[in-house]
Amino acid sequence: MSVTPQNIDVVRQVVTGRRTIGGKKTVSKDASLPGVSVSVAANTTDTEVICPIDVSQIGVICLSSDQDVTVDVNSTETPTPSIALKANAPYIWDADSYFVNLLTVDVVKFYVSNGGTAAATFEIEGNYDSTPAS
Numbered sequence: 001m002s003v004t005p006q007n008i009d010v011v012r013q014v015v016t017g018r019r020t021i022g023g024k025k026t027v028s029k030d031a032s033l034p035g036v037s038v039s040v041a042a043n044t045t046d047t048e049v050i051c052p053i054d055v056s057q058i059g060v061i062c063l064s065s066d067q068d069v070t071v072d073v074n075s076t077e078t079p080t081p082s083i084a085l086k087a088n089a090p091y092i093w094d095a096d097s098y099f100v101n102l103l104t105v106d107v108v109k110f111y112v113s114n115g116g117t118a119a120a121t122f123e124i125e126g127n128y129d130s131t132p133a134s
Contacts, residue, residue: 032125
């Protein structure tokens with residue numbers, strides 16, 4: 001059976017009046033995370049977003065919001081981790097990142113809290129290797 005690659009372009013660049021530095025790379029895996037786009041009402045806590053992720057198989061993951069939100073992983077009581085996601089500053093990780101993945105445990109669901117006065121759009125995109133390592 002042939003597998004259709006799920007390509008995601010990761011773009012990291014800085015644009016100034018003089019030049020653009022940085023670039024784009026394509027991360028190819030054989031499966032995509034379910035694209036998630038959820039509206040999180042203003043001044044709400046713990047909006048549940050189901051999106052199972054085996055972190056050992058991630059090719060690239062992106063968590064994004066258009067408002068400041070807090071994203072708790074798997075638990076509202078003792079999340080591992082809790083990510084303070086800033087508006088329009090997505091969390092992007094891939095295997096070539098200069099930092100470790102903040103998602104250190106497999107994800108069953110996210111809990112998103114929005115303390116602001118405007119609704120937030122919380123989004124998830126990514127790809128992964130669907131064939132577990134043996």
